[in-house]
Amino acid sequence: MGVPHAGLCRNALYSLGILAVIAAITMGLPALDRALPRDRAVPLGVAYPVTDTVTVIPPPGALLDVSQTRPGRDSGRAVFLVGRVRFAILVSADRLTLDAAADRLRTRLRDGLGASAIATDEPAPAGARAGRFRAGPDHGWYAVRVFDATTVVDATASGPPGELTTVLPALRAAAASIARTA
Amino acid sequence: MTAPVRPRLLAGDLRRAVRLPVFWLLVGALSIGAVRLAAMVAPALARYPVATVTAIVLFALYTVPFVVFIVNLDHLEREPPVLLATAFAWGAVVVTATAVPGNLAADSLVAKLVSPRFAAAWGPALVGPIVEEILKFLGLAVIVLLATAQINSVVDGMVYGAMIGLGYQVVENVSYAANAVQTAGAGDRVDLVFSTFIVRGVLAGPWSHTVFTALAGAGVGYAVVRVDRSRAVRAGVVALCLGGAWLCHFAWNSPLLADGFGFGTPGQIVALLVKGGPVLALALVLAHLARRREAGYYASLLEALGDSRVVTPTELRAICSLGGQAALRRAAYARAGAAGERAARHLYECQARLAVELSRGVAGASGPSGFADGDRLTPAATVRVREVLSARHALAALDVATPGSRRPFAGSTVMWLIGGWVAVVGALGLGLMLRALT
Numbered sequence: 093m094g095v096p097h098a099g100l101c102r103n104a105l106y107s108l109g110i111l112a113v114i115a116a117i118t119m120g121l122p123a124l125d126r127a128l129p130r131d132r133a134v135p136l137g138v139a140y141p142v143t144d145t146v147t148v149i150p151p152p153g154a155l156l157d158v159s160q161t162r163p164g165r166d167s168g169r170a171v172f173l174v175g176r177v178r179f180a181i182l183v184s185a186d187r188l189t190l191d192a193a194a195d196r197l198r199t200r201l202r203d204g205l206g207a208s209a210i211a212t213d214e215p216a217p218a219g220a221r222a223g224r225f226r227a228g229p230d231h232g233w234y235a236v237r238v239f240d241a242t243t244v245v246d247a248t249a250s251g252p253p254g255e256l257t258t259v260l261p262a263l264r265a266a267a268a269s270i271a272r273t274a
Numbered sequence: 275m276t277a278p279v280r281p282r283l284l285a286g287d288l289r290r291a292v293r294l295p296v297f298w299l300l301v302g303a304l305s306i307g308a309v310r311l312a313a314m315v316a317p318a319l320a321r322y323p324v325a326t327v328t329a330i331v332l333f334a335l336y337t338v339p340f341v342v343f344i345v346n347l348d349h350l351e352r353e354p355p356v357l358l359a360t361a362f363a364w365g366a367v368v369v370t371a372t373a374v375p376g377n378l379a380a381d382s383l384v385a386k387l388v389s390p391r392f393a394a395a396w397g398p399a400l401v402g403p404i405v406e407e408i409l410k411f412l413g414l415a416v417i418v419l420l421a422t423a424q425i426n427s428v429v430d431g432m433v434y435g436a437m438i439g440l441g442y443q444v445v446e447n448v449s450y451a452a453n454a455v456q457t458a459g460a461g462d463r464v465d466l467v468f469s470t471f472i473v474r475g476v477l478a479g480p481w482s483h484t485v486f487t488a489l490a491g492a493g494v495g496y497a498v499v500r501v502d503r504s505r506a507v508r509a510g511v512v513a514l515c516l517g518g519a520w521l522c523h524f525a526w527n528s529p530l531l532a533d534g535f536g537f538g539t540p541g542q543i544v545a546l547l548v549k550g551g552p553v554l555a556l557a558l559v560l561a562h563l564a565r566r567r568e569a570g571y572y573a574s575l576l577e578a579l580g581d582s583r584v585v586t587p588t589e590l591r592a593i594c595s596l597g598g599q600a601a602l603r604r605a606a607y608a609r610a611g612a613a614g615e616r617a618a619r620h621l622y623e624c625q626a627r628l629a630v631e632l633s634r635g636v637a638g639a640s641g642p643s644g645f646a647d648g649d650r651l652t653p654a655a656t657v658r659v660r661e662v663l664s665a666r667h668a669l670a671a672l673d674v675a676t677p678g679s680r681r682p683f684a685g686s687t688v689m690w691l692i693g694g695w696v697a698v699v700g701a702l703g704l705g706l707m708l709r710a711l712t
Contacts, residue, residue: 103295
């Protein structure tokens with residue numbers, strides 16, 4: 093039993109319509125997203141709320157990456173761009189010791205970013221752990237803090253080695269500014 | 275009476291499908307989707323092989339009672355397995371592969387156009403339903419374009435919609451389990467897979483994508499079947515059902531009641547029931563009403579034969595009532611044991627096949643009688659009548675041969691499967707609540 097020509101044309105037309113919608117979702121939306129700027133300026137020296145209770149003072153010259161930043165109530169994340177260096181703060185409501193939280197972050201870096209040569213000997217203030225890593229051509233730095241044994245804050249930075257070295261003091265200061273309000 | 279079902283002739287369906295452009299669209303979408311899905315799963319499989327395989331196996335088993343329930347929604351006219359599998363594959367492969375980039379981009383757009391805080395709270399409620407419900411709806415459109423003949427009733431639309439939603443739901447849950455393992459940063463652990471299974475499979479599963487897309491499918495079924503209504507009315511019903519699916523999905527993903535009424539985990543479980551329960555109830559009521567209407571139509575065709583050897587008044591009433599045929603099977607079991615129950619089941623299946631064949635005669639007939647020319651049965655319907663008579667003789671013979679066999683009715687495999695699933699789900703849910711309370 094054949095298919096009438098008109099039926100075939102209608103079927104082709106509807107099929108093209110379906111294809112167009114799929115293309116609009118898989119290619120159109122990402123293209124539209126890329127067309128809009130993702131970075132926003134943040135006021136210098138003003139604390140940015142990553143969650144309702146955890147804040148960070150962004151490094152000077154940092155831009156907020158709104159496409160990646162998702163502040164929340166108990167957990168959230170903020171991503172800043174300092175030149176080509178990506179500085180991310182991730183807050184989670186987890187009951188972990190500082191050592192366990194540091195182990196978790198190192199595993200995430202290894203599994204998620206493919207980080208290697210993860211070092212744990214970075215100087216860090218009391219109540220924090222810090223270290224360095226490599227992820228492909230980029231170098232990275234991380235720090236972990238735990239507040240009241242209930243809130244874990246991971247800070248990671250990655251970018252070209254030269255640029256990272258230049259901005260690292262500012263990033264360390266920003267990480268040290270992470271505070272938890274009651 | 276307006277027919278609630280609209281069967282078509284089936285001859286040459288497969289050969290016809292291959293010639294349709296939509297068939298090649300489907301082949302292309304499934305192929306590309308499969309490659310992209312493999313690329314998504316491969317890293318998790320490489321890093322956490324035990325956890326990922328456990329998730330795949332666990333959610334594959336989880337699928338079984340859903341499929342059994344969905345397939346049995348339309349017990350009078352079962353859908354072809356190949357089309358059901360196609361619907362499932364569209365949800366599992368095409369929707370998953372396309373929703374991921376779409377959701378990410380749309381969520382980012384919400385953050386850019388409104389604010390990151392708004393996107394964090396309302397992004398999943400706005401983005402997920404828009405992107406995912408549209409993609410799942412496209413699957414229904416593909417099924418309609420591929421095999422319109424198989425969409426004979428509103429129930430059929432719900433069945434295909436539910437299969438598409440189930441496919442997506444299962445693969446999405448596997449990805450959530452893999453993400454949970456990665457986020458935990460504690461290596462290849464299966465306990466996180468089980469907790470994801472409880473939360474997303476058990477607590478959230480019964481009123482998730484399967485139900486949302488079944489609602490959208492009801493609209494598609496209506497639009498295909500009710501050709502007596504204007505295009506505007508049918509388009510309106512489709513829009514209403516798709517909008518309903520979107521709204522249910524939106525409410526489910528929204529942060530409303532996320533705090534569990536301030537009672538922690540037990541409150542959050544109650545909130546899940548409050549959000550999901552009405553959606554499931556709505557879908558089940560809709561399916562029941564559509565099925566009853568469909569059964570009434572088929573019963574009227576059988577009744578028009580006027581032959582009590584083919585169908586008795588009691589059997590006609592049983593076709594139209596919820597659990598009517600199960601009661602008759604129980605009676606057959608009481609009279610002649612398991613063989614009697616099987617014979618009764620076979621008789622009712624033969625009657626259903628005859629009714630569907632008669633309705634095809636209606637669809638193909640030019641006259642108002644409902645049957646082919648001059649109230650004569652079509653050759654195919656005649657064959658079905660013979661099957662019914664043969665099945666009735668077999669049942670009658672058993673009634674005589676084994677009059678003393680009386681045991682309590684054990685129920686059907688379907689009922690055992692669903693009952694077992696409910697028991698397991700209930701136990702897991704109860705365990706989770708106890709764990710949260712202690």
